[in-house]
Amino acid sequence: MIQYWQENSTRMINLTIQHAQMVLTSLLIALVIATILIAIFLRKKNWLNLLIYIFSLLYSVPSYAFFALLIPVTGLGETSAIIVLAFYSEYVLLRTFITGIRNINTNYLEVAKGVGMTNTQVFTRVQLPLALPAIFSGLQVALASTMAIATIASTISAGGLGDLLFEGLQTGRVVPILWGTILTVALTLICIIILKLLENIMISDWWEVEKTGR
Amino acid sequence: MTNEIIKFNHVKKNFGKNEVIPDITFSINQGEFVTVLGSSGSGKTTTLKMINGLEQPTTGEIVVNGKDLKNTNLVDLRRHIGYVVQSIGLFPHMTIAQNIAITPKLLGWKQEKISSRVGELLEMVGLHNADFAKRYPAQLSGGQQQRVGVARALATNPPIMLFDEPFSALDAITRQKLQVEVKKLHQQLKEKTFFFVTHDINEALYLGDRVMVMNRGKIEQFASAQEVVNHPASEYVKNLIDTVRTNQKLWEGLK
Numbered sequence: 001m002i003q004y005w006q007e008n009s010t011r012m013i014n015l016t017i018q019h020a021q022m023v024l025t026s027l028l029i030a031l032v033i034a035t036i037l038i039a040i041f042l043r044k045k046n047w048l049n050l051l052i053y054i055f056s057l058l059y060s061v062p063s064y065a066f067f068a069l070l071i072p073v074t075g076l077g078e079t080s081a082i083i084v085l086a087f088y089s090e091y092v093l094l095r096t097f098i099t100g101i102r103n104i105n106t107n108y109l110e111v112a113k114g115v116g117m118t119n120t121q122v123f124t125r126v127q128l129p130l131a132l133p134a135i136f137s138g139l140q141v142a143l144a145s146t147m148a149i150a151t152i153a154s155t156i157s158a159g160g161l162g163d164l165l166f167e168g169l170q171t172g173r174v175v176p177i178l179w180g181t182i183l184t185v186a187l188t189l190i191c192i193i194i195l196k197l198l199e200n201i202m203i204s205d206w207w208e209v210e211k212t213g214r
Numbered sequence: 215m216t217n218e219i220i221k222f223n224h225v226k227k228n229f230g231k232n233e234v235i236p237d238i239t240f241s242i243n244q245g246e247f248v249t250v251l252g253s254s255g256s257g258k259t260t261t262l263k264m265i266n267g268l269e270q271p272t273t274g275e276i277v278v279n280g281k282d283l284k285n286t287n288l289v290d291l292r293r294h295i296g297y298v299v300q301s302i303g304l305f306p307h308m309t310i311a312q313n314i315a316i317t318p319k320l321l322g323w324k325q326e327k328i329s330s331r332v333g334e335l336l337e338m339v340g341l342h343n344a345d346f347a348k349r350y351p352a353q354l355s356g357g358q359q360q361r362v363g364v365a366r367a368l369a370t371n372p373p374i375m376l377f378d379e380p381f382s383a384l385d386a387i388t389r390q391k392l393q394v395e396v397k398k399l400h401q402q403l404k405e406k407t408f409f410f411v412t413h414d415i416n417e418a419l420y421l422g423d424r425v426m427v428m429n430r431g432k433i434e435q436f437a438s439a440q441e442v443v444n445h446p447a448s449e450y451v452k453n454l455i456d457t458v459r460t461n462q463k464l465w466e467g468l469k
Contacts, residue, residue, distance in 0.1 A: 107302040114268055115317050115366070116293030129307045206307045209350045 012164070013072045016183050019160035020191070022078060022153060023146050026085035030142065035091040039099065039123055048098060053070070055091035057150040063088065066191075067156045079117050081153035088149055089142040096141070100129050133207055136199040140192055151180070161187070190191025217244040218277075219374060219407050220265060225274030227260055227431075237274075242424075244373070247400050247408040248271060249422030251415060251454075257431040258411045262376050262400030266295045275404040279373060293317050294376035299383055303363045304351035310336075311347035316368045321370060324431050340395070363389040364396070367386035368403075377410040381417070389417075397421055415458060418441065427451050 005012070039046045063084065069180040103128060112122045154162025164180030167173075220242040227235040234407035235257045242248050254256040263269040264276055266287035276283045278291065304313045311332050318328045336342050339361040351359055360380055367375055377396075381389045397420070400408050412418050416423050419439040427442065427450070429436040446452040 017310055031319060072332075096302065105302055107299070110268060111297070111299055111303050112305075114266060114292055114297040114299070118289050126305060130305075176324075203307075206350050206352075209352045210306050212461050 001175055001178065004179065005161050010182065010203055012179065014160050015159060015163055016187055018078075019147075019150055019162075019184070020187055021145070022081055022158065022160055023085065023150050024191070025144060026082045026150075027089050027139070029082070030086045030089035030093050031139070034090060035128075037094065038097055041125075042101065043119070043121065049138045052094055052098065054090075055087075055094055057093040058087055063152050064155070067152060071156060076157045078153075080156055081150065083160035085146045085150055085153070087107050090099055092142040092145065093135075096134050096138025097131060100131035100138070101126060103134070105129045132199075132203050136195065136203075140195055143195065144188055147184055147191070151184060218242070218446075219244040219279055220277075220409065221277040222261075222264075223275040223277070225264065225271045227257070227264065227269065227274060228272045233431070236381050236388045238431070238433055240426065240436055242407060242409065245405045245409055247397070247421060248410065248412045248426060248430060249418040250409070250426045251413070252419035252428035253413055254432070256428040258413075258428045259378055261413050261428070262409060265374070266292050268292075277413075282439055287438060289430065293321055293371060294373065294374075296369075296372045298360075298363045298367045298377045299328070299373070300379045303380075304352055304359055306314045309348050309350055310354070313362060314369055316366065317370050321404065322440070331369060335368055336362075338368070338399070339365045341365070355388075356384050357392060360392060373375060373405070373411065374407045377408065377411055377412075380410075384414065392416060393420060398465075414436045415454060442447060 017124045019136055021089035037051060038048070041051060043069070066084045066087070068081060070083060072196045073076035074083060108126055108130065109122060112126045117125060149159055151165055154166050161180045161184050164183070168180065222238055225232075225235060225238050238257075240368060248252055250258045250261065260269055264283075265278055267283055267286075267460055270283075272318045278286075278295075281291070283291070304310075305316075305336065308316075311329075314332045315328045316336055318331060324329075332347060333342075336346060341358060345369070346354075346358075351362070353375050354362065354367045365379060381392055396408075396410075400406065408421075410418075411422055412421075421443070422439060425442050427438050429450045433441055435451050437445075437447070442451060443455055446455055
């Protein structure tokens with residue numbers, strides 16, 4: 001194990017960084033798209049439900065097939081991988097966002113209108129901040145699952161930690177597989193911790209107060 | 215002629231096939247304290263929400279502050295009408311100061327003007343202690359939250375204040391204290407019109423210059439408290455007043 005690390009450390013670090021870039025970029029894209037979609041369709045309930053339905057179907061497409069299908073369109077490499085990963089996160093994010101927004105007590109929305117907010121202001125100043133806890137838990141789920149799915153991106157030569165896994169598979173060695181797994185899990189953990197820190201900063205004190213009641 | 219600030223002219227409101235308000239007509243003068251008394255489903259809250267455009271009438275005409283609501287920008291209208299609601303009214307993700315500052319911010323006031331106004335309002339509602347401003351609503355008692363609700367509604371110094379059963383979730387002692395304060399506030403702030411919806415008959419009779427008794431979407435009586443008590447206009451009003459008398463008997467018996 002250690003010998004393998006000594007021989008390949010630079011490459012492994014590069015692969016980890018590549019992996020992280022792929023996952024975080026796709027997550028960011030998915031986050032932006034989810035916010036825009038919800039902002040547009042929030043007041044059209046049936047459209048939103050249809051949207052979730054479509055994304056849930058996409059989610060059930062095997063990731064391997066999805067990667068393969070995109071090759072003729074966007075070619076081999078990172079771009080295809082990021083698109084696929086973004087699609088997978090999209091479903092998780094949409095689902096949790098919408099649940100978060102729908103769970104907000106409707107009294108708040110009426111009061112928001114009552115004190116003179118426009119529909120857009122109700123969305124940005126009340127619905128979005130109140131849904132933040134749900135949004136963050138959605139991000140965490142999406143993060144963990146895309147981290148794992150991203151290893152398959154190696155098959156369309158997008159790089160990432162999947163390279164180590166497939167190297168192990170092809171050469172029949174366990175060590176690279178173990179390293180690939182450990183690094184994926186470690187990277188996921190680090191990202192989740194960063195996400196938690198971000199959550200603490202953004203939600204500030206009110207969520208804490210709300211949970212403890214004092 | 216006195217200045218009519220709120221006017222309903224043959225207003226009818228349906229929710230789907232459900233006729234909530236068949237036909238009401240009334241007017242309120244500037245500076246009046248009007249209480250609306252009715253049980254749940256009487257249409258009192260719907261009536262209140264039609265004043266600030268949260269509900270729109272199916273037919274009929276509503277004039278608020280000289281403007282026909284049909285041709286008025288409702289968002290702008292609401293920024294100039296105070297709105298106090300039952301318990302869940304303050305936004306949990308904003309501090310007390312931020313809650314009070316919402317409408318001034320929407321109107322684009324300068325930061326210093328907002329801060330000084332927030333301080334002034336907290337003082338007015340008896341929460342001048344400096345650290346209240348930075349707390350979150352969940353850290354306040356129910357009574358304190360309602361005080362903040364009143365302060366927020368007063369923020370832009372609106373000519374009309376709407377109260378939708380603001381004290382119904384409070385304990386009896388806090389409620390009475392706040393009733394006294396709201397009445398005092400109305401006397402202090404001359405020329406402000408208060409429209410106060412409640413199902414508590416004592417609250418309605420105590421606070422209102424005039425009391426509007428509603429039942430099943432109709433106005434049973436709209437007169438001074440004295441008039442309502444001494445000359446009930448309908449069977450329903452009479453029964454309502456009788457409940458108080460029955461309670462009084464209970465009190466006498468217990469003494």
